[in-house]
Amino acid sequence: MAGYEYSREEITIDARAHGWDIFKPDWDYLQSFPALSLCSLVGLSVGLSPWFTRPDWVFRCAKPYFDGKRDPDFDEAVTEQDSAKAEALGLFLKRIHIAVGNLAPAGSLNSISGIPQGEATFVNVAEFLAFAGRLGWELPEEFRRFDAEHDLNYSAHEAKTPLETNGKTTKTNQLHVLIWRVFLALKSKGGKPTAQDIWNEIRFRHSEHDVDNIIQEVTADVIEWRSCYGNESILNRGSFDKTLSNLKKNPPF
Known part of the structure; x- marks a missing residue:
C-alpha cells in the first residue's frame, strides 16, 4: 500500500x-x-x-x-x-x-x-x-486526445526509425510514415482522400502498405501498433483527423 x-x-x-x-x-x-x-x-x-x-x-x-x-x-x-x-x-x-x-x-x-x-x-x-x-x-474525448498529442511528440527512442532524406538520416514516427504512404497512394488514384478513406484503407488493406509490419490491429475506433523497438501504442479515431492535418503541414518524407 x-x-x-x-x-x-x-x-x-x-x-x-x-x-x-x-x-x-x-x-x-x-x-x-x-x-x-x-x-x-x-x-x-x-x-x-x-x-x-x-x-x-x-x-x-x-x-x-x-x-x-x-x-x-x-x-x-x-x-x-x-x-x-x-x-x-x-x-x-x-x-x-x-x-x-x-x-x-x-x-x-x-x-x-x-x-x-x-x-x-x-x-x-x-x-x-x-x-x-x-x-x-470508454474514455472522455479530452483524454483520448492525449494520444494524438504524445503521438506527435515522441522522443527519438520511442516508436521512431531512421529515414534517409536528401542524404541525411532523420528520426521519423513509423505510424506517421504509414499514414502518409497510404495518403499518397490513395491520392495517386485521383480525388482527395478523406481521413476516413485513409483510416479504412489502413483498417482493411494495411498489409499492402505496412512494409515495416508495425500494425497489430485496426478497428473502427483504434489503431494498435508496435514500433521496430517493440514499443506499443495506439491512435484513436477521434485523434486521427488532427494527426493527418499535422502531417499535411509537415510531411514525414
Whole structure:
C-alpha cells in the first residue's frame, strides 16, 4: 500500500471548498506529462480530477457523498446529477483494481521506475491508453486526445526509425510514415482522400502498405501498433483527423 502525504479528511475539506466539483480535470495542463500515477490515469478515464483519485477516499468519502450520505450541516441536498457521478466513482474503483492487477510483471502496465507501487505507480500515458483501448474502456474525448498529442511528440527512442532524406538520416514516427504512404497512394488514384478513406484503407488493406509490419490491429475506433523497438501504442479515431492535418503541414518524407 502506498503512503499518502494528505489525509482523507484534508481531501474532503478541499472537495467541500470546491463545492464537490471533483470531475473537472485541467486537461491542457495534464496532457503535458508523459507519465502519471496509475490512480490519476484511471481517474482521468472517468473524468475525475487527479487530486481526488485516492482510492480509499473515493470508497469511504466521495462515493457515499454522491450516493446521498451527507452531513446536512455542511453539504448541499442531493441532485439528479449525483447518481451519475456515484456511478462514475464506482467505475473508477473497478478500473483501479483491474489496472493494479495488470501491473508488470503479471500484466502489461510497466512502472516508469521499474518498481510497482500499486495505485501510486507511475505509468507512461500512451501505454495506459493502449491498455485501456485493448479493454474497450470508454474514455472522455479530452483524454483520448492525449494520444494524438504524445503521438506527435515522441522522443527519438520511442516508436521512431531512421529515414534517409536528401542524404541525411532523420528520426521519423513509423505510424506517421504509414499514414502518409497510404495518403499518397490513395491520392495517386485521383480525388482527395478523406481521413476516413485513409483510416479504412489502413483498417482493411494495411498489409499492402505496412512494409515495416508495425500494425497489430485496426478497428473502427483504434489503431494498435508496435514500433521496430517493440514499443506499443495506439491512435484513436477521434485523434486521427488532427494527426493527418499535422502531417499535411509537415510531411514525414
